[in-house]
Amino acid sequence: MTAVVYPPPDPARPLATLILAHGAGAPQSSAFMVDFAHGLARRGCQAVTFNFPYTEQGRRLPDRAPVLEACFRDVIAAIRARDDLAAGPLVIGGKSMGGRIASHLAAQGVADLAGLVALGYPLHPPGRPERLRAEHLARIRPPTLIVQGSRDAFGTPEELRPALAPLGAAVTLHVVEGGDHSFKVPKRGPITQEQVFERVQDEIARWIRLVS
Numbered sequence: 001m002t003a004v005v006y007p008p009p010d011p012a013r014p015l016a017t018l019i020l021a022h023g024a025g026a027p028q029s030s031a032f033m034v035d036f037a038h039g040l041a042r043r044g045c046q047a048v049t050f051n052f053p054y055t056e057q058g059r060r061l062p063d064r065a066p067v068l069e070a071c072f073r074d075v076i077a078a079i080r081a082r083d084d085l086a087a088g089p090l091v092i093g094g095k096s097m098g099g100r101i102a103s104h105l106a107a108q109g110v111a112d113l114a115g116l117v118a119l120g121y122p123l124h125p126p127g128r129p130e131r132l133r134a135e136h137l138a139r140i141r142p143p144t145l146i147v148q149g150s151r152d153a154f155g156t157p158e159e160l161r162p163a164l165a166p167l168g169a170a171v172t173l174h175v176v177e178g179g180d181h182s183f184k185v186p187k188r189g190p191i192t193q194e195q196v197f198e199r200v201q202d203e204i205a206r207w208i209r210l211v212s
Contacts, residue, residue: 002028002050002051002056003028003048003049003050003051003075003078004028004037004048004049004050005046005047005048005085006037006038006040006041006046006047006048006049007041007046008041008042008043008044008045008046009042009044010044011046011084012087013087013088014044014045014046014087014088015043015044015045015088015205015208015209015212016045016046016088016089016090016091016114016115016208016212017045017046017048017079017085017086017087017088017089017090017091018040018045018046018047018048018091018092018093018117018208019048019049019050019072019075019076019079019090019091019092019093019094019102020033020036020037020040020047020048020049020093020094020095020098020117020119021049021050021052021072021092021093021094021095021097021098021099021101021102022049022051022052022055022094022095022097022098023094023095023096023097023098023120024062024096024097027051027055028049028050028051028055032095032182033049033095035197036095036119036197036200036201037049039197039198039201040201040204040205043201043202043204043205044205045091045205045208046085046087046088048075048079048085050071050075052067052068052071052098053067053071062097065101065104068097068101069101069104069105069108072092072101072102072105073105073110076090076092076105076110088212089114089115089208089211089212090112090113090114091113091114091115091116091117091208091212092105092106092110092113092115092116092117093115093116093117093118093119093145094117094118094119095119095120095182096119096120096121096122096154096181097122099116099117099118099119099120099121099122099146100118100121100122100133102116102117102118103116103118103121103136103137103140103144104136106140106141106142106144107136107137107139107140108139109141113142114142114143114208114211114212115142115143115144115145115207115208115211115212116140116142116143116144116145117144117145117146117147117204117207118144118145118146118147119147119183119200120147120148120149120152120154120181120182120183121146121148121154121155121160122154122155122181123154123155123159123160123163124154124155124159125154126153126154127153129155129159132163134163137163137164137166137167138166138167140167140170140171141170142170143170143171143172143211144167144170144171144172145171145172145174145203145204145207146160146164146171146172146173146174147174147176147183147200147203147204148160148173148174148175148176148179149175149176149178149179149180149181149182149183149184150175150176150177150178150179151178151179151180152179152180152181153180153181154181157173157175160173161173172207174200174203174207176196176200179196183196183197183200184196
């Protein structure tokens, strides 16, 4: 698999190692993934991105969850096996599908995780609110941050809250007002898209400092 490491200003003392997986429709080289990896690296995280197998092979349809989970586990193992990447607490997460697969691993009890970050959790397919992807969420034990746009077609914050209730104080739900599934806001809104991303990245870094 192909992975990219985004080092922080002081690689010897990272705030955390943060592994971010991409969403279903775009690889690690997408503008969103690169922006967030660079932004979080600037804030002190050692950010790592990677491609799932179907992306590496040029296929459009994602692999089934067990294949995606196995790939993510391999990335975690590779990071932990390298002294230059294993410094600091380990946080896993990703955008949309990538965050969902990370949540599967957290629910399955992957050891020694400092936290989980989901960027736009895909609670259900658009227009299919009855098809919830939430059964495993109650089994998550590491501290969890979910960033969700207020108009996310894959699940609004209001839809998410009941599914997250069993986690109690262990979960933080950060709402991007006016944001869609990728946190895009209307162009005539009160702040720019760049500012939206900057604020989300600030929140992620602040949260990691609290839990690690």
